[in-house]
Amino acid sequence: xxxxxxxxxxxxxxxxxxxxxxxxxxxxxxxxxxxxxxxxxxxxxxxxxxxxxxxxxxxxxxxxxxxxxxxxxxxxxxxxxxxxxxxxxxxxxxxxxxxx
Amino acid sequence: xxxxxxxxxxxxxxxxxxxxxxxxxxxxxxxxxxxxxxxxxxxxxxxxxxxxxxxxxxxxxxxxxxxxxxxxxxxxxxxxxxxxxxxxxxxxxxxxxxxxxxxxxxxxxxxxxxxxxxxxxxxxxxxxxxxxxxxxxxxxxxxxxxxxxxx
Numbered sequence: 001x002x003x004x005x006x007x008x009x010x011x012x013x014x015x016x017x018x019x020x021x022x023x024x025x026x027x028x029x030x031x032x033x034x035x036x037x038x039x040x041x042x043x044x045x046x047x048x049x050x051x052x053x054x055x056x057x058x059x060x061x062x063x064x065x066x067x068x069x070x071x072x073x074x075x076x077x078x079x080x081x082x083x084x085x086x087x088x089x090x091x092x093x094x095x096x097x098x099x100x
Numbered sequence: 101x102x103x104x105x106x107x108x109x110x111x112x113x114x115x116x117x118x119x120x121x122x123x124x125x126x127x128x129x130x131x132x133x134x135x136x137x138x139x140x141x142x143x144x145x146x147x148x149x150x151x152x153x154x155x156x157x158x159x160x161x162x163x164x165x166x167x168x169x170x171x172x173x174x175x176x177x178x179x180x181x182x183x184x185x186x187x188x189x190x191x192x193x194x195x196x197x198x199x200x201x202x203x204x205x206x207x208x209x210x211x212x213x214x215x216x217x218x219x220x221x222x223x224x225x226x227x228x229x230x231x232x233x234x235x236x237x238x239x240x241x242x243x244x245x246x247x248x249x250x251x
Binding site for chain 1: 133149152153158180193218221223233235236
């Protein structure tokens with residue numbers, strides 16, 4: 001019985017991602033860093049947003065629809081929404097940069 | 101190269117003298133950016149600067165490497181502040197040394213132009229009217245694009 005439960009849990013967590021939010025997104029979502037366990041494998045940041053929108057909704061609906069207003073970095077490199085992501089990757093989503 | 105992200109203030113003149121004391125230096129060019137008291141007619145109380153630790157340093161290193169590949173420069177230092185900043189506070193300092201002045205002039209402008217769009221910092225302005233995250237400036241994007249066209 002316990003083994004079945006463990007297998008179920010293991011199957012439920014297919015892909016792990018480290019998610020970071022900055023600036024207004026950090027404030028809207030109420031966190032700056034979270035480890036996300038996905039029950040479905042995703043191949044791009046865009047697909048990740050789609051899964052979060054469908055499974056969680058709320059703020060994720062707005063973010064998915066307005067993704068063109070935001071930037072994404074994969075493992076600390078500026079990337080595009082369609083770039084490839086892998087298990088364990090660090091995904092950061094933030095508004096355009098305003099330093100200097 | 102030296103890249104420092106810190107909350108504390110710093111002296112741009114100290115940054116300049118540190119580079120000028122090194123060997124083979126005929127010119128040091130510096131840029132220093134400050135917090136303005138007014139932004140879009142709103143009187144600023146203070147500003148909060150946030151960054152992405154790790155990626156910021158990597159992005160700045162990559163910008164300096166690009167500048168080094170384009171111009172014959174000696175040393176480069178970037179200091180950028182984060183945290184709470186008041187009007188007139190220094191935000192960023194960039195110093196570049198070279199044998200001859202034109203390389204340092206060009207490289208310094210290139211570095212600050214790319215810093216504005218590629219290094220992950222975000223500014224929030226707090227005024228009497230409330231808080232607002234600063235929007236990107238089209239001018240900054242155009243300035244960066246100009247360098248790309250020169251390639």
